[in-house]
Amino acid sequence: MPGNREVAPIATAGALGYTLLFSVGGSETTHTALEVVAVTAVGMILGALPHLAVGRAPRLDAMARRVLAVALVAFVYRFLVPDVLGKEYKWTTLAVMTVLVVLAVLADAVIAAMLRAEQVRTAFGVAVRDELRIAAPLGAAVGASGILLALAAHSMGMAALLVFAAPLLVTQIAFRKYAGIRATYLQTVRALSRVTEVGGYVEPGHSRRVSRLAVAVGRELGLSEPELLELEYAALMHDIGQLSLRDPIPGGATVLTEPAQARRIAELGAAVIRQTGVLDRVAEIVRCQCDPYRGLDGGTPPPLASRIIKVANAYDDLLGGSADRDRAAAALERMRLDGGSEYDPAVVEAASRVIERLTPLHGL
Structure with a gap:
């Protein structure tokens, strides 16, 4: 992606869906915020193993940012559910989900901007602007997918995971092709120069x-x-x-x-x-x-x-x-x-x- 960024819509959407979940097929869930963070971290490690097998080291800073964003949502949301929001999905529940996802995207963008400003020696304000420009459309898509996954699991059960994983997989394939085209384009320009x-x-x-x-x-x-x-x-x-x-x-x-x-x-x-x-x-x-x-x-x-x-x-x-x-x-x-x-x-x-x-x- 632009600026050599990493994007993983499937992993992040799945993690957010699991974080925002408190009912599967009408049955209340009991997982805690610490369990959410642990499952997310283990999932990211397992997902990194195929990359390590082919000699492509994962970006540890990107992985840490995702775990931190999920933890931010998990600790606030699991504190509110079910004592404050109740045991059924309502408009207030959806509003809280949306606000927390937006805060998580903003927090991730700010942390990424801090790291990028140091790495490429650019102004922090410019780095924040660039991160928000990139994160806004992707964050909206990933956040919406995570929320819909949690809502769908309430009535559909585990079948919701398969229903929502398919379009996310297509999205990631499209991003990979786009990133590959960009890389080839730049290589062609460098060769021409x-x-x-x-x-x-x-x-x-x-x-x-x-x-x-x-x-x-x-x-x-x-x-x-x-x-x-x-x-x-x-x-x-x-x-x-x-x-x-x-x-x-x-x-x-x-x-x-x-x-x-x-x-x-x-x-x-x-x-x-x-x-x-x-x-x-x-x-x-x-x-x-x-x-x-x-x-x-x-x-x-x-x-x-x-x-x-x-x-x-x-x-x-x-x-x-x-x-x-x-x-x-x-x-x-x-x-x-x-x-x-x-x-x-x-x-x-x-x-x-x-x-x-x-x-x-x-x-x-």
Whole structure:
């Protein structure tokens, strides 16, 4: 899923259904909140065994978040049932179920945002926004399935589990295919970006370094996950227009060429990307990557993603694969001395902060 997230609608919906259950076929259940947590944990461990068998380690943080969310619902709900809500399902019971599921989804999203903000070094507010954007539709589907499973078990008994497991299984298969398509798509873009390197038009590793720096700067500036994905695609293919040149630019450094030639390369690259029929926004980012910060002839400034690529490309053109801090400082100072004409000062400062963090680790 987006951002390398894990999604398990069957496991989570089943766990919530078991948590919210207090009657099966008209017979009252007696399981406690601790039993709910224990069964959920054991179920997740058993579900992880096939993955371990094929060498695919489960995400422990994701598993822990799910257990915590189920525990939150279980301890509150089992405390209310049956003493407060009674022994029959009513509108108040359904309302309590819905509120608890929403709180569990929010808690899971906040915890996931805290972990993600630390892992990818992005602002916590941005991480929360991205998690909620992803969690809202999935949480609604999973939560609704869990509630319906508990309600159906009241009258249908254990047959409800089979009735609701089938559509959830189809959902998970669809998600797996979607995730596989996304992974293949990104691999194809990365392979395409290497054409300029193989052809000797740019230095080896240039597109990858520009992409990493651009995505890191985008996170620093608060871009959302979909915007970061478009930025990554555009950064990987930002030099594809150089394939139209008869004679390669020395070192592939477009920052050292005439502005008119650099813009022509960007426009040719955008035209190539548009041929895919599905990357029009990425093509527009690539087309505007060489436009000055203040816009052509004082017009509209280029998109933020284009301004980020402009800075990241200039930095790598000036520095190459070197990790020398003095050269890095000189490259950033050169862009600062531009005075905000060609380069966006806010992007340059964001890049400076990112480089300061990553240079000692040789992460670029």
